[in-house]
Amino acid sequence: MAGWRERIYNGYVGYWAPLALLAFLTGMFWIGDRSLYHKLYYATLALPTLLVALVSPVRFLHQLRQPYLVLFLVFSLYVMLSLSWSPEQNYSKLKQPLYVLMLLLAVGAMAEHDMRRLVQCVALAAVFASLFALITMLMYGMDENRPERLEGMGALYNPLLTTHVYGFFTVMAMGALVTSRRYFAVKLSMFVVLLCLLFLTGSRTPLLALLVCVGWLVLLLGDRRVVVLAAVVSLAIILGFWGLDYNPLERGLSYRPFIWQDAWRQTLPVLWLGHGYDASIDIYLPDLDYLLADTHNLTLGVIYQTGLVGGVMWLSLYVYGFSQAWRYRSSGLVIISSVLLVYGFVAGMTEGSAFMSRPKEHWFIIWIPIALHFAVLRKVGTGMKGVSA
Template sequence: MPATQPRVYADRTFDTITQWILPFGLFAFLCGMFILPGRGPLQTLYYLLLAVPTLAALLLRPRELLATLREPIVLLVLALALWAIASVGWSDTDDSVWGLAKRPLIMLLLFPALALIARHRLEALPAVLSVAAPVTTLATGVFLVSYIAHYPADTRLVGGGAFDNPLLSAHLFGFFCVYWLHRGLGERNLPSIALCVLGALITFAAVLATGSRTPLVALSLAVTWLALVKRDKRSIGLLLAGLIAGALVFLMFHQELLSRGSSYRFDIWKIVAGLIAEHPWIGHGYDAALQIDVNIGFMLAEPHNFALGALFYLGIIGFIPWAGMQLVALWRGLQLRHQPLVVLATTWVVFGIGSGLTEGGGVFSRPNEHWYLLWLPLAWVAAVSIAHRGRGLPIVQPSVPSASDRQAIKAGKVIEADGLGAKVVQLADGSFVKLFRARGVFTSNSFYPLAQRFADNCFYLNQRGISAPTVLALWDMGGGAAAVRYRPLPGQTVRQAHAGTADAAALAHGFGAFMAQVHELGIYFRSMHLGNVLIDAQQRFALIDVADMRLLPSPIRARLRQRNLKHIHRYPEDAHWLLTTEAEAFRAGYASKAGGKAAAQLALPAA
């Protein structure tokens, strides 16, 4: 049934938020510390472009919140936040309950924000990273050049933007260094690898220039995690290269690394451990006063360790969800290690754990550098996990084809080819193999490969009543290439059916109804033409070649519907009989599923 006008406006607002505002807000937040003049503008940016739009989207569709709350990581974060708010009751803080409660509640909105992007525009996550990482790395390069040119040798790099502390700056430089290391492991062509190596070198040099030691430990842990999860030659090579680089850094800078001793960390931790022992189970309460005297002329207010901070403020009861959310995230990383976005996010989690060994200690804060070490990585893992579950996608682990599989492809019948070789091959058992080659330089394909998209889209379409091929296997062919083996659908293309039918009007009516059904389900199939739609003997329609497709949360807009028609019009013979000779039958079929108003809005291009 066609939607009412208020529902249409609500859908359009929700789509704008999830498709455009939240991805842009995530990009701005990732770059904010490098560009904005202080943390205040960063917090304002987070509220305006992430928190408020997310709240509006949840009010428009409350079921989205339920989908988010089914994720164990989110439940553990929520439990931690609620316990923190409850602990204000025995805290000696001077702030009001509401003033303190706002921090975890505002932070919690980060989880549905990323979940909304992942559920309704998953490809936006790698796309945002592909733009944000070069921007922040370019800014890092500018910071380095300015530091080398204008500062004495005994100073430490702080950087521009909102940075004001070398250790905190090192966390952000290391955050993007992890991105470049992970991305380099997934790239296959030389120019892309070179870009990743350059990005990693710039960010790693910035970490060294800050003179901070803990981020170096955190990067070592991150590289070890990558080797554990990926278990391939490249990751093992990266681990060995990391060990060599670590040894060289120590040999070249051992005096600088050791000159500051322990920075009173052991004294601080001993004092904090004693305070924890006073209230081990419930802690001293959220935002309780902490004064640490290590005889340096002033008092310290942080335990300089994330875990000790959780224990001091929230006790063992609060520490359980705090540790649990990170352990569950790492477990999800092992479960979904074939998903590059999850591997990257869990590597960030490991980097955050390493960075938190000697830094920070506040449980909740306003948006700042610590969010990149804990909340952003956790939200990222949760979001991809929620999207995976929400789309009902099975866990398809890409495998390496056996020698017999490769031989079967070579011996198969080539159905489609281009100048570079076969694209679709029919095997002896009747199944088909669609081959995907490595794409151009620095694309999001390394995070969400086309072969994986094809497989996911097939599952998604079949789940929602739109016939699509049944995926049998997902193969890593090596060298950045991949392949999907699938069971073909019976029938012939609509183009072939028209050539052999005397009832073109009935065919046009049926195709119009099918296109409207696809549009009303929020499916934007970019390659919608009569050669990519099948019809079987029972007059049921199906989609093929579904790698290039967007899955929108609402019925697609008139502009995208019109774009589908323009794509059909690129084939003059098809457009003539469908959109001219049988235009009325096509419109009537479309109206039967989408309503007369939507059908009337289909303005056909001039022939």
Template sequence: MVLLTGLFWVGDGSLYKKLYYVLFAAPALLGLILKPDQIKAFLHEPVILSFLALTAWVLISTSWTRANDDVTSLTKRPLYVFMLLTGCTLIALKSETLLLKTLRIAAGLGALAGLINVVLFLQNGTFGERLIGTGALRNPLLTSHVLGFLCTYWIAAWLSRNERHDWLPIVMAMPLLAALLATGSRTPLMGIALTSVWMLLMSRKRATTLVGTLLIAAGAVYLTRPEILLNRGTSYRPELWSDALRQAGQHLWFGAGYESKFIFNIPGIDYPLHDPHNVELAVLLELGLIGLCLWSLMYTFALLRCLRLRAQPHFQIASALLVYGLCAGLTEGGSFLARPNESWFLIWIPLALLCALSIRYRQSQA
């Protein structure tokens, strides 16, 4: 619950990370020590196996990295993610209902936080300003990662037809969508739109309605207020990605090493950029084609699992969160294996949820 909602109310990012270590990572490690027989279940999950292979390559790459951080500090970061995978799985094996209920309550609190943030923004914001958010949220773009994750949850809950009150997910999604629009970030909107297309494979009838509604809304916005969609153009993304690919070609197979620093000089911008604004490009830059193949393998196993179990409402929701993060990461994100922060809502929390549900389902069928 703290992991999913803490960024809205914890004072700063450092405290948020410490709370994760104390309240989740340490108990997960203790749980694995007390129940070592559960390791066998973990090793039957292809997503976790591919993550472990990726981790091995990350650790190897630290031998040639250009990172500024201490190597010991870098090697801890995959452990933090593994404890997330472990903790979610241990909860699901004990009680899948508890895991899903916690996610739902957190999404409800997130909707309340979204409403509060919108009200505060309308009271205190000035014209042209973008919503940043309360607590440890640092800028509009990172805020939109969290809001987009929570909004996608409620959209997927409606699409999955697993609701006692059909109107509730729509009501919950509205303040989150309003807060998303207030951030001025187009990335989560693109992620939600592409996720809706993906959901045509998972829940065809309702997803068709949603996709049609989104197309009509986008057309109406374009005709009435085109500046909302076009006023920032492509934000120099093509030029940035072109320079990132050029630099990736200098160490194509092995990468520059985990957490290596890069400088991108883009014509038209009078200051250097350090983030490729694409998760997969960041993986390619740091870990090379070998790392990108392992990364792609992890997502391939995850998406195939979602498709295989698409009749299950819980997997429909998990797949929506996974695809949202994957799509949002196409235009944002560069820190793919960091300490707990906003990027976890795009990458590791969806993957952890899917792994937990997958292992629980496999054990129930054994």
């Protein structure tokens, strides 16, 4: 019986999980429909991980030694508890944290089994992202009736949401550039292609988040390479705006201050515990005669639904992640995973409220960076041999 379980686990973590993760990271580009993307994740990664965890629980339980996973579980339990006072009381939402947990367990198991294979899997996904970005831009350029802002292909249809996915890979390429000289020309080409696509979306959020990421790299490394990178990225953004004849202030602040103020006003009556998970919100924009159902700030969305108690738990995921990144800043993989975490946190400050959702674009700025950072921290914390980025 023990040998049978071992064979199942080894086959899962050595072959199935890497292929499933690769499909998940690239599925938005080629699957064509968001509902199919959800099913892709459930069928290839979430369900197999759950089954293998039930068959070989000991292989997964020791991941609880990593505080990151404990913080996530505490936050998830509280979020689910808040359903009891939510006006919606949609208990089908109880499965949402399970989807995220399966991602954390799968990536953590892959890192423990073979960190090199996990790195290769994510790197290959970044190569695919660069190729799809190039194809998307070519088709956008050849379209005579193209919209003013690039919207994306496959399951991607919204300029800002598209930047969540491509911005994730842009930052990954940037982090890899400064942590290793291997395949420098390839990584630089990927970074340039992905950055060009971000410009064509016309979204300002990813560019702001990118600049903050550069600042984070300067703080972690503080050497000449990163200072040069900071100058190059800043110049590229300026030239990009100039070349596209795009004024980043033309749309003002897109009503963000008003939205945040009204969301905070609606939060104050239940400040400590919030309205409950999945509670809806209505924000009326009188200038546009338009009703929004989104706080346009992930952290504010967490506080609206789960109160300051949930907000502290949410922020603890990032505080712990950043503090451990500083502690292990000599590791190239920690630098890359932490800069992904920074990008996601900053990008989430101006968009979104669905912090615990089905697999979609928001996962690329929340749970995928957290999962990768969790896996890398387990690697450096247990003293496994390093892997070049």
